Amino acid sequence: MTTPMINILLLGGSSEATALARVLADRGWPATFSYAGRVKALAPQPLPTRVGGFGGVDGLVRYLRDHQITHLIDATHPFAGQISTHAVRAAEQAGVPLLAFTRPPWTPEAGDHWQTVPDMAAAVAALSGPPERIMLALGRLQLPLFAAQPQHHYLLRFVEEPTELLPVPDYSLIIDRGPFTEESDRALLEQYRIDRVVSKNAGGEGARAKLTAARQLGLPVLMIDRPQVPPRAEVHSVEAVLDWLAHESERSPEAERGV
Numbered sequence: 001m002t003t004p005m006i007n008i009l010l011l012g013g014s015s016e017a018t019a020l021a022r023v024l025a026d027r028g029w030p031a032t033f034s035y036a037g038r039v040k041a042l043a044p045q046p047l048p049t050r051v052g053g054f055g056g057v058d059g060l061v062r063y064l065r066d067h068q069i070t071h072l073i074d075a076t077h078p079f080a081g082q083i084s085t086h087a088v089r090a091a092e093q094a095g096v097p098l099l100a101f102t103r104p105p106w107t108p109e110a111g112d113h114w115q116t117v118p119d120m121a122a123a124v125a126a127l128s129g130p131p132e133r134i135m136l137a138l139g140r141l142q143l144p145l146f147a148a149q150p151q152h153h154y155l156l157r158f159v160e161e162p163t164e165l166l167p168v169p170d171y172s173l174i175i176d177r178g179p180f181t182e183e184s185d186r187a188l189l190e191q192y193r194i195d196r197v198v199s200k201n202a203g204g205e206g207a208r209a210k211l212t213a214a215r216q217l218g219l220p221v222l223m224i225d226r227p228q229v230p231p232r233a234e235v236h237s238v239e240a241v242l243d244w245l246a247h248e249s250e251r252s253p254e255a256e257r258g259v
């Protein structure tokens, strides 16, 4: 195919972003991959890659203009609500079309025992009862909030070894990037005698195993809803992103933007 004159900024940090980067690189679409740089061992990408925040909405607007970005694709994790909100605002201000590429949220199935809460603070409040053994499948950034409920034993699973002291007194720590299987997560829940699973509604396949394992064992799940993001165009497949790019590039963005 011929590659239109476009220049994409792909906000990454999710398996969707990595899958899309591969396809864009294979098809020769000019694109830059952007990482926040939260983890030390960043997976290499087949696209030119930048690392670090932009400096809020203003910084992102500046980046879009300075680098003559014609298309912004937000494929960040569904719980990265701040950068996704910034992307909506910056795209509006810079006049750059924005598409969010996300995975659909999980929905409960027969046999699930979910209690759904709107955010992390509500999840912490919901754990105010007597001591339990809890699988806290959240990542280390949210952990400080749970210091308010020190009575529980927490099973933690991080992608890399933490450098800081953990803020909960009683925990077991596993370092594993996944993806995980139903069998291994069920074995884990049994081995650590878990009473309840706390999960973000991230969606996708890699992290679903713990929910299936919890259903099989009849365990309750405290499910945290996604953060709210302003309205934006959103798709759930690489094919839909490619359709959007093809459609948008036909609208001659360089002409519209005076590039």
Ligand SMILES: NC(=O)c1ccc[n+]([C@@H]2O[C@H](COP(=O)([O-])OP(=O)(O)OC[C@H]3O[C@@H](n4cnc5c(N)ncnc54)[C@H](OP(=O)(O)O)[C@@H]3O)[C@@H](O)[C@H]2O)c1
Binding pocket: 011, 012, 013, 014, 034, 035, 036, 037, 038, 051, 052, 053, 054, 055, 056, 057, 059, 060, 075, 076, 077, 079, 080, 081, 082, 083, 084, 086, 139, 200
């Ligand atoms: N939150 C999660 O549960 C989770 C899980 C897995 C992976 N991740 C990934 O980890 C990254 C950070 O997540 P978060 O929850 O801390 O995000 P966040 O709260 O939405 O964003 C915080 C700040 O980090 C910077 N940032 C975030 N993503 C960026 C990107 N792709 N490129 C450049 N700067 C970025 C932005 O800084 P400036 O304001 O300075 O531009 C943003 O304001 C995201 O890229 C996300 O995809 C998050």
